[in-house]
Amino acid sequence: MEYLIGRRTFVGAGLAVFIARHAAAQPVFRLGLTPVFLDNDAAIIDGLRRALSRGMGREIELVQRRTYQEITGLLLERSVDAAWLCGYPYLQHADLLDLVAVPVWRGGPRYQSYLIVGAEDGAEALSDLQGGTHAFSDPDSNSGYLVTATDLRRMGEQVEGFFSRSIFTFGHRNVVRAVADGLVRSGSVDGYVWEALAVIEPGLTARTRVIARSEWLGFPPVCARRDSLASEPVQALQTALMNLAETEEGRQALASLQLDGFQQADPALFDGIAVRMADLEP
Amino acid sequence: MKWFAPIPLSIKLPLLAAAMMVLVGTVASQQVLRSLAQVQDARIQELARMHVEGLSVALGPLVLRHDIWEVYDTLDRAAQGSEGRRMVLTAVADERGKVLAATDPRRVPMDSDIAALASDAVALDDLSVDGASNILSLLAPLTYQGRTVGQIATELDVADLLSERRQALLYLIMGNAVAIGFLSMAGFLAIRRMLKPVTTLARQMTETKGEPHPIPAADIPRGDGELARLARTYNSMVGAVAAKAEAERRLAERERFVALGRLSSSLAHEINNPLGGLLNATDTIRSYPDRPEVVRQSADLLDRGLRHLRDVTRATLDQNRMDPETRALTSDDFEDIKLLIQPEVSRLALDLEWSVDPAAVIGCSLSAGPVRQIALNLLLNACSAAGQNGCVGLMARTTDGNLSLKITNTGASMPQAALDRLLGDGPLLPGGGVGLRLVRDLAKTMGGAVCHAQENGVTRVTVTLPASWEARDAKG
Numbered sequence: 001m002e003y004l005i006g007r008r009t010f011v012g013a014g015l016a017v018f019i020a021r022h023a024a025a026q027p028v029f030r031l032g033l034t035p036v037f038l039d040n041d042a043a044i045i046d047g048l049r050r051a052l053s054r055g056m057g058r059e060i061e062l063v064q065r066r067t068y069q070e071i072t073g074l075l076l077e078r079s080v081d082a083a084w085l086c087g088y089p090y091l092q093h094a095d096l097l098d099l100v101a102v103p104v105w106r107g108g109p110r111y112q113s114y115l116i117v118g119a120e121d122g123a124e125a126l127s128d129l130q131g132g133t134h135a136f137s138d139p140d141s142n143s144g145y146l147v148t149a150t151d152l153r154r155m156g157e158q159v160e161g162f163f164s165r166s167i168f169t170f171g172h173r174n175v176v177r178a179v180a181d182g183l184v185r186s187g188s189v190d191g192y193v194w195e196a197l198a199v200i201e202p203g204l205t206a207r208t209r210v211i212a213r214s215e216w217l218g219f220p221p222v223c224a225r226r227d228s229l230a231s232e233p234v235q236a237l238q239t240a241l242m243n244l245a246e247t248e249e250g251r252q253a254l255a256s257l258q259l260d261g262f263q264q265a266d267p268a269l270f271d272g273i274a275v276r277m278a279d280l281e282p
Numbered sequence: 283m284k285w286f287a288p289i290p291l292s293i294k295l296p297l298l299a300a301a302m303m304v305l306v307g308t309v310a311s312q313q314v315l316r317s318l319a320q321v322q323d324a325r326i327q328e329l330a331r332m333h334v335e336g337l338s339v340a341l342g343p344l345v346l347r348h349d350i351w352e353v354y355d356t357l358d359r360a361a362q363g364s365e366g367r368r369m370v371l372t373a374v375a376d377e378r379g380k381v382l383a384a385t386d387p388r389r390v391p392m393d394s395d396i397a398a399l400a401s402d403a404v405a406l407d408d409l410s411v412d413g414a415s416n417i418l419s420l421l422a423p424l425t426y427q428g429r430t431v432g433q434i435a436t437e438l439d440v441a442d443l444l445s446e447r448r449q450a451l452l453y454l455i456m457g458n459a460v461a462i463g464f465l466s467m468a469g470f471l472a473i474r475r476m477l478k479p480v481t482t483l484a485r486q487m488t489e490t491k492g493e494p495h496p497i498p499a500a501d502i503p504r505g506d507g508e509l510a511r512l513a514r515t516y517n518s519m520v521g522a523v524a525a526k527a528e529a530e531r532r533l534a535e536r537e538r539f540v541a542l543g544r545l546s547s548s549l550a551h552e553i554n555n556p557l558g559g560l561l562n563a564t565d566t567i568r569s570y571p572d573r574p575e576v577v578r579q580s581a582d583l584l585d586r587g588l589r590h591l592r593d594v595t596r597a598t599l600d601q602n603r604m605d606p607e608t609r610a611l612t613s614d615d616f617e618d619i620k621l622l623i624q625p626e627v628s629r630l631a632l633d634l635e636w637s638v639d640p641a642a643v644i645g646c647s648l649s650a651g652p653v654r655q656i657a658l659n660l661l662l663n664a665c666s667a668a669g670q671n672g673c674v675g676l677m678a679r680t681t682d683g684n685l686s687l688k689i690t691n692t693g694a695s696m697p698q699a700a701l702d703r704l705l706g707d708g709p710l711l712p713g714g715g716v717g718l719r720l721v722r723d724l725a726k727t728m729g730g731a732v733c734h735a736q737e738n739g740v741t742r743v744t745v746t747l748p749a750s751w752e753a754r755d756a757k758g
Contacts, residue, residue: 133391133392135351164393165350165392165393167350167351168351169351169355170351174351174355177355177358178351178354181354181358181387181388182386182387182388183350183351183354183383183387183392184387184392
């Protein structure tokens with residue numbers, strides 16, 4: 001059969017392979033983003049996209065959705081190649097997902113959940129907030145839901161019974177706004193987001209007060225499907241993330257995100273979250 | 283309105299014009315303000331409708347899902363972008379009236395009752411900038427896909443519209459005040475100018491002493507308007523009055539000359555009569571200078587004749603003295619009158635009945651001049667009326683302290699024209715004398731009255747003159 005392959009066929013096949021390889025060499029990489037604070041600032045998102053795009057040598061499309069669940073769903077169904085998730089959904093789907101990298105914030109890959117109230121509010125602890133209204137970020141957010149829900153469970157309370165009404169704002173910045181504007185009395189927010197907002201929007205955070213901080217927990221990681229972790233695009237993403245601090249564009253993007261960089265992540269980093277998840281089990 | 287009547291026309295009319303302008307200005311201002319209010323109401327209703335409709339579209343599905351954060355976020359962003367912060371507060375409630383979110387969550391908390399906020403709210407079509415408050419409350423249903431899923435309560439800040447309205451009112455008042463002031467002043471001057479001929483006419487008629495003066499030609503308005511015709515008519519009237527006065531003056535002059543002529547002829551006759559005797563006496567003296575008794579008789583005759591001439595001339599001089607006589611009446615005055623009419627009596631061979639009560643004449647203390655003139659005029663008239671061989675009489679008596687002069691004559695009765703002159707104040711017809719009118723005028727001046735009677739062919743004219751107050755005091 002191989003002798004039947006003519007020169008014209010060979011050239012045509014070679015051209016087809018070249019075109020296919022060229023297309024495969026430059027596929028658009030789709031990276032999902034959960035609604036963290038940066039989703040409000042197009043410049044920050046664009047800076048990150050350009051820095052990663054250069055690092056990976058290909059176009060990157062950042063995919064945003066309203067909820068964690070939607071982004072996690074996109075990742076699971078391979079509509080995105082990787083996603084910057086939260087430790088909670090990562091652990092929820094640990095059998096299918098794996099860690100690509102974890103951000104380094106203030107020297108470590110950890111962060112806290114903050115319980116905030118209005119600046120004029122006299123509450124000092126979670127127990128003082130009984131009967132009030134409360135804002136969560138997302139039902140799949142560790143810092144924006146899981147921590148407070150497990151704290152209440154540990155107090156023998158349920159979210160539904162403890163607060164007169166709780167709402168989801170689907171964004172950590174929105175939790176801070178809801179508390180600052182008085183829409184709700186208290187809120188559960190990502191400590192990293194609150195601290196970052198304190199730098200770029202001090203007027204907003206000044207109208208809130210942190211009354212409780214959780215233990216240090218694993219920072220929201222960048223995840224990919226376990227079965228695609230070894231794929232070239234994901235590896236390229238990992239490399240680009242690790243080397244972000246080495247380029248000017250990367251440094252600018254990290255500075256905008258107020259992060260130090262990215263590092264390899266160990267699943268044990270999220271044990272604290274796992275413990276809380278276990279506490280929430282019925 | 284009695285207070286309005288005494289105000290001169292030249293003030294009244296401009297005032298009325300100004301009042302009319304104020305009225306018109308007020309009505310016009312009212313109309314402008316009403317239009318402005320309608321425009322503002324339409325504007326605020328349109329704005330509120332767009333606000334509600336926009337929110338309904340944006341919030342419909344969110345309210346349906348009770349997505350509180352998204353409702354709040356949408357309201358907050360809408361409030362940030364709203365024009366001039368017109369919407370000071372917007373609250374959205376679910377179909378049960380429980381607030382989902384409001385732009386000011388502290389004021390309108392989640393789950394509160396929207397009725398508490400919307401107690402004084404009105405529907406969209408009833409929205410009106412009525413000036414009572416700077417804030418309008420609106421309550422409208424939140425309709426999504428043809429179904430009411432909630433309610434929207436909005437508070438609109440209309441302070442700027444009210445301020446605009448107040449400013450418009452202020453500008454209108456100021457503008458109207460200036461316009462009315464200017465127009466009133468212009469109207470005042472214009473009407474004053476138009477009424478100037480009337481003012482001039484009134485002044486010429488009332489302020490000129492003695493007799494009216496014509497309006498100068500320069501003051502007569504041009505053209506053939508009513509006022510020009512009025513001024514020209516007035517001038518014609520003044521001319522006619524002056525001509526009439528001149529005619530009367532000439533008539534009086536003529537009458538005076540007639541009287542003088544009559545007196546002159548009487549005087550000539552009176553002087554001529556004794557002249558023959560006097561010349562005879564001088565001839566006698568020349569013929570018999572050596573007969574003393576003849577000379578003495580002739581000298582006596584001359585003396586009597588000359589004395590008579592002296593009396594006649596003195597009486598004539600007294601009667602025609604130019605200045606009015608102010609001395610009191612005496613019985614000698616009646617003697618003078620008798621002397622003055624004597625030539626007429628003799629010429630006509632009249633029978634003269636003379637009866638003067640000296641006590642009555644002296645007691646009434648009247649001025650001699652007017653009484654003499656009255657008696658002489660009436661007697662001369664009576665002589666003329668009595669004719670040849672007639673009978674003329676004078677009787678002077680006092681009745682109730684008043685002097686009564688009764689002049690009688692036989693002959694033809696007094697003609698109507700003469701009676702009109704003697705008894706009435708009507709205008710003098712041309713051709714008649716003024717002696718009888720003079721009698722009437724003098725008697726009236728002295729407070730007396732003139733009566734006329736005709737009985738059995740005898741004409742009797744009675745002049746009653748009241749005694750002067752000094753005489754009445756003396757009697758009292």
